[in-house]
Amino acid sequence: METLEDRVLADPSAFRIMTGDRPTGPLHLGHYFGTLANRVRLQDAGVELFVLIADYQVLTDRDVADHLGEHVENLVADHLAAGVDPSRATIYRHSAVPALNQLMLPFLSLVSVAELQRNPTVKEEIAASGRATVSGLMFTYPVHQAADILFCKANLVPVGRDQLPHQEIARLVARRFNERYGPLFPVPDALLSSAPLLLGTDGRKMSKSRGNAIALSGTPDETARLIRRAVTDSDRHIAYDPDGRPEVSNLVLLAALCQGRDPHEVAAEIGDGGSAALKRVVTESVNEFLRPIRARRAELIDDRAHLRRVLEEGNARANAIADETLDEVRAAMGAL
Known part of the structure; x- marks a missing residue:
């Protein structure tokens, strides 16, 4: 059809x-x-x-x-x-x-x-x-x-x-x-x-007014700070389970979208690395994805x-x- x-x-x-x-x-x-x-x-x-x-x-x-x-x-x-x-x-x-x-x-x-x-x-x-x-x-x-x-x-x-x-x-x-x-x-x-719906770094709906959103115009350091504060859970093994583990899965999804990959694959690679490894992967993925967009935006703001x-x-x-x-x-x- x-x-x-x-x-x-x-x-x-x-x-x-x-x-x-x-x-x-x-x-x-x-x-x-x-x-x-x-x-x-x-x-x-x-x-x-x-x-x-x-x-x-x-x-x-x-x-x-x-x-x-x-x-x-x-x-x-x-x-x-x-x-x-x-x-x-x-x-x-x-x-x-x-x-x-x-x-x-x-x-x-x-x-x-x-x-x-x-x-x-x-x-x-x-x-x-x-x-x-x-x-x-x-x-x-x-x-x-x-x-x-x-x-x-x-x-x-x-x-x-x-x-x-x-x-x-x-x-x-x-x-x-x-x-x-x-x-x-x-x-x-x-x-x-x-x-897919992306949650903010605090686990709530991503919103400009809540301070939980990664802005296209943000700097790499601002992005890293936001992701470091992101809500996760106590389970060291990283898995993509949106219903059972929404906060962890949201970070996995964010990295996967920026990498153009399946979130299950991203989670499997991180495995038992815990939240620290997850946040490192997310930070690197987001900043690399946004790098050309931010560079272009900086040129536009200057004109x-x-x-x-x-x-x-x-x-x-x-x-x-x-x-x-x-x-x-x-x-x-x-x-x-």
Whole structure:
């Protein structure tokens, strides 16, 4: 049976991908193996790639957007260093594309409050924020994301399973708009990531805010310090057993991903070396893997004018597409 992945690789030019990140800090290895590497792979296969720097969405779970300009440029540098090619991909900033955000208004009319309240991803994000109250931006975040996807008529969105409810809102908005006003938007498919989930060095979810993530922009010494503090267990024999020994297995997996090998083979080589040998292997593997990425990133950071030009060009292209889509939406709704 032909899968979505098979269809994409058979005819990559038939697909347009929208993906992106919030500029809240440096990207880390969890981002790289979870999303960045896949974006580069699909771009290189010939799929048209749109990368959103979601600066407005920084405010979904925080009161202010500190150091936003710097974070935006650094996020562009992370993408370029990882292999995203601005001559083939459109990298743009949320706040620089006003027509995209204007799509929120008609899209909100297509979704009920009850449907937003039931969204499990929003519930989890609200719980994780620790806030006593919920902003309207956080509550309507799935509709904002639908506008992000549909403004450029993306028909493919790479997501993890936890993001499927958001993706379903975008599909719902597209279907309801087409039914009510006539066919205009593709109903975007979710391309589920097959990347394994990497835990942070403390055994919890890898996160910028928890200080447990190995940043692409970090130094070899910073990486070594983080890995030295990583949680393991008392069993000296190293084995890859994600269910029984999640912390040890996470480190084994990290080394295996960086080496491009099977984690069982990596664990077998370390054998009875214990956590010290495991952490040494992981440190060497990560630093060697990140060496060319970090070198390229350092060059990019030294030329911030180039990073700004990449954004300006991406913003211009995204604006042209968003303006055209908004005109089509107004015409379909009889608003012109």
